[in-house]
Amino acid sequence: MDSEGAVHRGQFDSRLAQICSLSVDSGIRPFRMTSVICTIGPACDNVDTLCELIDTGMNICRLNMAHSTLEYHKKLIHNIREAVHRTNSPSPVAIAVEIAGQGVRTGNFVSSLGDELTMKKGHEVVLTNEASLQNSCDESTLYVNSLYFLQQAQPGNKILIGDGLLSLLVKEKMDGDRILAQVETEGQVGNMCHVHIPKMVPAPENKLTDNDKECINFALEHNVDMIFAAWTWTPNVVREIKDMLGERASSMKIVACIENYAAVKNISAILEEADGIMVARGDLGMDLPLEKVFLAQKSLIGLANVAGKPVICAAQMLESMSINPRPTRAEAADVANAILDGTDCVMLSGETAKGKAPVKALKTVCAFESAVPAKNLNMPPKKKPKLLPCQTKLTFSGTFPSTDTSVGEVEKVASEARMSTSESTPKEPLKRHFQTTWLSLYPWLRKCLNVKQIAREAEMAIHHDYVYRQLRLITVVPTDTQHATAMSAVEAALRSKAAAIIVVTNSGRSATSIARYRPPCLIVAVTKSHHVVKGLHLHRSIYPVLHDAADCEEWSDDIDFRIHHALSISKQRGYIKTGSICILVTGHMPGAGWTNTVRTIVVPDLDKTPGHYTNLGNQSHLGI
Ligand SMILES: Nc1ncnc2c1ncn2[C@@H]1O[C@H](COP(=O)(O)OP(=O)(O)O)[C@@H](O)[C@H]1O
Numbered sequence: 001m002d003s004e005g006a007v008h009r010g011q012f013d014s015r016l017a018q019i020c021s022l023s024v025d026s027g028i029r030p031f032r033m034t035s036v037i038c039t040i041g042p043a044c045d046n047v048d049t050l051c052e053l054i055d056t057g058m059n060i061c062r063l064n065m066a067h068s069t070l071e072y073h074k075k076l077i078h079n080i081r082e083a084v085h086r087t088n089s090p091s092p093v094a095i096a097v098e099i100a101g102q103g104v105r106t107g108n109f110v111s112s113l114g115d116e117l118t119m120k121k122g123h124e125v126v127l128t129n130e131a132s133l134q135n136s137c138d139e140s141t142l143y144v145n146s147l148y149f150l151q152q153a154q155p156g157n158k159i160l161i162g163d164g165l166l167s168l169l170v171k172e173k174m175d176g177d178r179i180l181a182q183v184e185t186e187g188q189v190g191n192m193c194h195v196h197i198p199k200m201v202p203a204p205e206n207k208l209t210d211n212d213k214e215c216i217n218f219a220l221e222h223n224v225d226m227i228f229a230a231w232t233w234t235p236n237v238v239r240e241i242k243d244m245l246g247e248r249a250s251s252m253k254i255v256a257c258i259e260n261y262a263a264v265k266n267i268s269a270i271l272e273e274a275d276g277i278m279v280a281r282g283d284l285g286m287d288l289p290l291e292k293v294f295l296a297q298k299s300l301i302g303l304a305n306v307a308g309k310p311v312i313c314a315a316q317m318l319e320s321m322s323i324n325p326r327p328t329r330a331e332a333a334d335v336a337n338a339i340l341d342g343t344d345c346v347m348l349s350g351e352t353a354k355g356k357a358p359v360k361a362l363k364t365v366c367a368f369e370s371a372v373p374a375k376n377l378n379m380p381p382k383k384k385p386k387l388l389p390c391q392t393k394l395t396f397s398g399t400f401p402s403t404d405t406s407v408g409e410v411e412k413v414a415s416e417a418r419m420s421t422s423e424s425t426p427k428e429p430l431k432r433h434f435q436t437t438w439l440s441l442y443p444w445l446r447k448c449l450n451v452k453q454i455a456r457e458a459e460m461a462i463h464h465d466y467v468y469r470q471l472r473l474i475t476v477v478p479t480d481t482q483h484a485t486a487m488s489a490v491e492a493a494l495r496s497k498a499a500a501i502i503v504v505t506n507s508g509r510s511a512t513s514i515a516r517y518r519p520p521c522l523i524v525a526v527t528k529s530h531h532v533v534k535g536l537h538l539h540r541s542i543y544p545v546l547h548d549a550a551d552c553e554e555w556s557d558d559i560d561f562r563i564h565h566a567l568s569i570s571k572q573r574g575y576i577k578t579g580s581i582c583i584l585v586t587g588h589m590p591g592a593g594w595t596n597t598v599r600t601i602v603v604p605d606l607d608k609t610p611g612h613y614t615n616l617g618n619q620s621h622l623g624i
């Protein structure tokens with residue numbers, strides 16, 4: 001253990017020796033290096049819940065444009081910004097807009113059918129691209145958004161729907177490019193569900209759809225921080241997005257979602273063009289045989305690590321938490337293994353986005369109340385509802401909304417439920433009582449973010465020394481200043497068992513260069529740019545800090561000021577303390593691209609220090 005109470009792994013002769021040294025009794029470090037992306041949807045779209053997600057550790061909000069309307073997403077962005085404002089974090093969360101790309105999806109059901117229905121084995125259904133049926137799918141007719149798909153489908157093909165649990169068999173091609181299919185394996189189909197024929201050759205041209213263009217303009221108009229490009233299987237899509245972004249292309253990150261075999265085969269070219277990639281295991285698992293998906297995951301993550309680009313591991317990470325309060329052992333291990341593979345971010349999809357059935361939330365609230373920390377009980381319900389004793393048997397007889405109901409609607413149901421119960425006065429202390437419905441949903445969401453606990457444990461099991469040595473081996477010699485400086489910082493952090501690396505960065509490049517060498521500690525990256533701070537959330541190890549105070553007259557004072565700010569925030573958050581060793585990485589002159597200086601300091605008493613870190617006379621320098 002070092003002075004922080006954190007465990008630093010020693011030197012091991014082999015990876016096997018390091019693995020054998022792992023212990024279930026090891027201590028835990030006060031920080032997490034892997035970023036968590038939460039898909040925001042009806043279950044968490046209100047400001048209070050977003051505040052809780054932010055406080056709990058969400059780094060990036062993902063808006064999946066394949067669902068809901070632009071109006072809904074506009075409101076969502078407004079709510080996220082309001083939550084960022086209220087939580088006032090030094091490290092504001094980023095907003096990512098995911099465009100739907102050329103993914104093949106169903107349409108929406110007629111409203112009377114709700115948003116999901118079960119199809120029984122043997123049931124026959126017609127698949128059509130007839131535009132008038134887009135929002136009136138039913139048991140016998142499903143709209144499919146791709147004519148190409150319907151034209152390619154051949155009798156005998158298997159069609160997977162949703163996550164692939166429901167499968168159909170193509171029976172015959174009908175007139176007007178429609179197809180008749182029969183349910184082979186019973187399952188559910190929802191609104192805008194994925195439709196897939198394994199190994200089907202994708203459309204000849206990988207390009208933006210009109211809908212994608214509209215969503216990119218929306219992203220520009222609302223000044224979001226990153227675009228996730230679903231169904232990228234050639235670099236062309238990334239180039240098209242860059243063209244549309246114009247000047248913003250340098251600050252709005254583009255992440256290519258790798259969802260099919262063609263994308264896996266084209267990965268080198270895609271990695272060259274994109275700012276990062278997503279291993280979209282959900283759709284990959286429909287295009288590739290399931291037993292091959294882990295190979296794609298490991299190789300894609302490895303290739304992104306080698307390219308120095310961030311990578312997201314997505315889909316079904318804690319899937320069972322959509323209905324259960326605890327993830328399965330396999331899910332917990334899956335999250336940890338993705339981190340050991342080298343992913344920068346883990347992503348939650350339906351776990352956070354999808355509305356839970358309110359009735360389930362109401363029934364299970366008692367099981368979760370102990371998980372709600374006291375401070376959450378202070379969060380103000382909009383109207384003061386009467387408290388409902390959790391032992392009360394509900395007599396509510398109205399219609400419960402569907403699973404995708406918004407929190408606002410859930411609250412309405414809850415208040416009706418409260419009104420219809422015979423007992424309206426709490427007999428138990430406040431914490432034993434159901435306060436408002438969002439509280440019943442919230443602990444569930446919060447538990448999904450248990451992912452961060454798993455992340456911290458997994459990060460402790462990484463043999464950073466070994467990983468760094470591997471990365472050093474593949475770095476070309478002579479190495480340019482940027483990479484040589486980054487490597488020096490990581491080497492210094494490993495040798496001195498530093499508590500943190502503090503880097504002052506304008507464009508974010510100095511921070512990402514250090515991150516690519518996978519240091520054993522946090523990189524606290526302090527920047528003045530709102531876009532840079534948010535983009536940095538994509539990278540493992542970086543804790544981005546915004547410092548947008550006015551410039552000092554002297555450039556070196558400005559640097560000192562920013563370092564002092566980063567150290568103070570790090571201390572407040574428990575990452576460092578007085579006496580910790582920190583590595584400082586700075587430039588030698590104003591502007592981006594001049595980073596060339598690595599110092600080792602012992603953190604002084606920040607309340608007493610005059611805050612000079614770049615002055616070589618400083619007592620606290622150890623010097624390297
Ligand atoms: N903006 C939204 N509006 C309604 N439902 C959403 C939204 N975002 C996500 N969801 C729900 O959460 C599920 C999981 O999210 P995600 O993985 O992003 O979707 P998909 O797998 O359909 O691409 C979706 O299938 C959908 O039911």
Ligand SMILES: C=C(OP(=O)(O)O)C(=O)O
Nearest residue numbers: 230280281282283314315
């Ligand atoms: C994240 C995935 O894709 P989508 O955005 O379509 O949910 C996936 O398939 O794993």
